[in-house]
Amino acid sequence: xxxxxxxxxxxxxxxxxxxxxxxxxxxxxxxxxxxxxxxxxxxxxxxxxxxxxxxxxxxxxxxxxxxxxxxxxxxxxxxxxxxxxxxxxxxxxxxxxxxxxxxxxxxxxxxxxxxxxxxxxxxxxxxxxxxxxxxxxxxxxxxxxxxxxxxxxxxxxxxxxxxxxxxxxxxxxxxxxxxxxxxxxxxxxxxxxxxxxxxx
Numbered sequence: 001x002x003x004x005x006x007x008x009x010x011x012x013x014x015x016x017x018x019x020x021x022x023x024x025x026x027x028x029x030x031x032x033x034x035x036x037x038x039x040x041x042x043x044x045x046x047x048x049x050x051x052x053x054x055x056x057x058x059x060x061x062x063x064x065x066x067x068x069x070x071x072x073x074x075x076x077x078x079x080x081x082x083x084x085x086x087x088x089x090x091x092x093x094x095x096x097x098x099x100x101x102x103x104x105x106x107x108x109x110x111x112x113x114x115x116x117x118x119x120x121x122x123x124x125x126x127x128x129x130x131x132x133x134x135x136x137x138x139x140x141x142x143x144x145x146x147x148x149x150x151x152x153x154x155x156x157x158x159x160x161x162x163x164x165x166x167x168x169x170x171x172x173x174x175x176x177x178x179x180x181x182x183x184x185x186x187x188x189x190x191x192x193x194x195x196x197x198x199x200x
Contacts, residue, residue: 004049017044034062127152141167 006015006022015021024043028035028051035051038060051059120133131145144163150156162174170188177183 017049020044028059032063035059036062124154127154127158129154136166141165141171 004017006017006020007013008015022044024040025037025047026040027037035054036059037047038058042058048054048056048058120131120137122132123130127149129147129149131147133142133144135143141164142162143165146161146163147154147157148159148161150158157178160176160178162176164171164174171185172188173186175184175186
């Protein structure tokens with residue numbers, strides 16, 4: 001059974017209708033309509049919170065909506081009056097929600113995946129470039145690569161550090177020095193923390 005509660009936006013605390021610091025409700029809205037309390041002086045305990053199906057006249061909706069699907073039972077109860085209600089709805093001026101003041105937000109898929117678990121990103125610094133990759137997405141388990149350069153134009157590579165995760169051989173870091181023909185690999189091991197290899 002659904003229960004109505006209050007959530008204070010400044011603190012995030014939840015209050016029941018019986019134990020809340022509020023006196024009354026002036027209006028309620030959702031993504032479909034806007035309801036106005038015609039008697040805001042009434043206390044919360046006296047209000048009918050079933051505002052979407054209110055027949056007492058305590059709530060007045062603002063947007064004219066057409067009944068679909070879920071109100072079949074009510075339509076059957078109305079009987080021959082259904083046609084008259086439809087004619088009244090057509091005669092009423094259909095009000096639309098005002099457009100938002102901000103322009104429509106458009107985010108490209110590339111920008112959406114940037115910095116998230118589903119995509120990688122690249123950052124540039126002085127004499128340095130850092131590539132981030134999502135965990136367990138690369139075949140070799142690469143999660144981050146730092147490229148250090150000798151010049152500001154990032155043309156002469158000084159060192160490349162590759163960081164890995166989720167590998168069976170427990171490889172953590174691989175450091176490559178292209179102009180020195182040297183490769184250093186660091187493993188997660190209790191016996192030895194690093195293994196050195198030289199490429200000639």
